[in-house]
Amino acid sequence: MTPRETAGPEQTTGPWRPTWSPGHTRPGLPPLTMVHDRSDDYAFMAAALAAHTPASGRITIHPTPVAGAPAALAHDVLRSLGKHLPPHGSPEAVGWAAQAEIAWRVAAAWMSALRIGHVVVTRTHRISSRHFEHLFALRELTGMRLTLLCHGPVPPALATALSALEYETVHTLAAARRTLAAIEPADPPTAARFAWWEAAAHFPPRPGEPCFWLPARRTPSRTDIQAASRRLDLDANVLPLPAVGRFPPEPDEHTMLLAHRLHARIVHPVHAAALALRILTGRPQAQLPHPATPGTNTRTEPGRWTGIPTWAVDLIEAGDCFGNLDRPTRAEGPLRLSGWDQTAVTEAARTCALHELPAPGSRRGRTRGRPGSTRPGRSTPTTR
Structure with missing residues (x-):
């Protein structure tokens, strides 16, 4: 499913922006699940990393720790898609860090073209409220299934973000593995396509x-x-x-x-x-x-x-x-x-x-x- 097929009427008058408003969730979206790893058991992280299978339309995003730039999470999405950004410290890298809206459009375009239907995000206890807003906006646009992995206590930013959404919480490793393996893409990748x-x-x-x-x-x-x-x-x-x-x-x-x-x-x-x-x-x-x-x-x-x-x-x-x-x-x-x-x-x-x-x-x-x-x-x- 492409942005052209999912974007609302507002997308016909200007560029898409990664903004999301609580209470305005598009109906019919795939499930949102929070995997709550209360005791910070590495087995949960290992299961999430093993779920990264782009050939099946599923990617695992491993957010950069303590990355506060507005475009940081978009960059993590691009890295999970196999895209290399300019080296850190170069003038080009500075430009990417400053252009959050463009970075999220880039991420959305690649996800749609590559038929990514399930996104798993680890370390969500380290994500800021602004990054959650961008992530949920991407979900609204692409119609992706979203699984969030939280380690330890649920932080205020995540609790606030989830309070405006319908979601399911998973606590056991067995249930987490079932959730991580789930995917129902509308147009899944095929073996005949170029395996980039x-x-x-x-x-x-x-x-x-x-x-x-x-x-x-x-x-x-x-x-x-x-x-x-x-x-x-x-x-x-x-x-x-x-x-x-x-x-x-x-x-x-x-x-x-x-x-x-x-x-x-x-x-x-x-x-x-x-x-x-x-x-x-x-x-x-x-x-x-x-x-x-x-x-x-x-x-x-x-x-x-x-x-x-x-x-x-x-x-x-x-x-x-x-x-x-x-x-x-x-x-x-x-x-x-x-x-x-x-x-x-x-x-x-x-x-x-x-x-x-x-x-x-x-x-x-x-x-x-x-x-x-x-x-x-x-x-x-x-x-x-």
């Missing part, structure tokens, strides 16, 4: 890791490729990718490696979708199709994409979900990227060790870069 969670891409990127050329509609000459390699000072193996329009439904070994990087290293869904569309179409950033209309491809009734490689399905749909949350009234057409977005997509490509070849006959590839230029695979994506 089966392998993690190294982050930050390793120096000298294999890299790729961005596919282009017209193949540059060998001379252009050699000149571009010298200009970029590539010190790694350059792996081939299928030509534009010839990506098979299931990825080959090289495409699989790149797909894992796209899923793990790019946290913003619009930037991930834009880069996937660049790879599939060979078009420059200014001419990318909209995620909702990727070329001649179509959508199935439940909202799944057809006619494109399986590894790109979630990336493109997540970008579309985010756009629906960020600008519900946006017009369909070419993907509109701001100057900031274009820079972010370029940085994301570098983080995935994807490099742009010069156009055939261009003199760009015949000149060396300036001394001290950034080496491939060693920069981090710009973020909001």
Whole structure:
């Protein structure tokens, strides 16, 4: 179930915001359960961590201790989905910490595209009332089943939050295990989909890791490729990718490696979708199709994409979900990227060790870069 299908009328007039008001719970939501581990028995925590099975549509969020930033819990959600945020202390990380609404839209978009139907949250006795508000707003939007694990006495923030909701309390380990295993997704993941969670891409990127050329509609000459390699000072193996329009439904070994990087290293869904569309179409950033209309491809009734490689399905749909949350009234057409977005997509490509070849006959590839230029695979994506 996607935000487009669950969002209320207010979502048609402005961006979705992670706000929740007691007494205004949407009817028909899946159960909310509090697992109360009164004696702080680690067996409860172990059961919750073992319940983390994204392939079944269930994730376990392990909140960062004493993280008071408004976006902190959203970041924990993204990490549980296998998304790597910029390194702590970088300018990009500061931007993410300051943009709570965007971080929660990003989390909601990925959850909807990846069909996450059950969210388990541990250490809820350490969560602030503001984070509970954001979490319940996410539940309202996505219609997810929510299980909260509280260790020790119930803190005032959790008691206050639950006082306005219908919920069930579980006290025994056996009952907790039954609750943690429960999931009834409306549109569960399938084994045929690209299993992005089966392998993690190294982050930050390793120096000298294999890299790729961005596919282009017209193949540059060998001379252009050699000149571009010298200009970029590539010190790694350059792996081939299928030509534009010839990506098979299931990825080959090289495409699989790149797909894992796209899923793990790019946290913003619009930037991930834009880069996937660049790879599939060979078009420059200014001419990318909209995620909702990727070329001649179509959508199935439940909202799944057809006619494109399986590894790109979630990336493109997540970008579309985010756009629906960020600008519900946006017009369909070419993907509109701001100057900031274009820079972010370029940085994301570098983080995935994807490099742009010069156009055939261009003199760009015949000149060396300036001394001290950034080496491939060693920069981090710009973020909001």
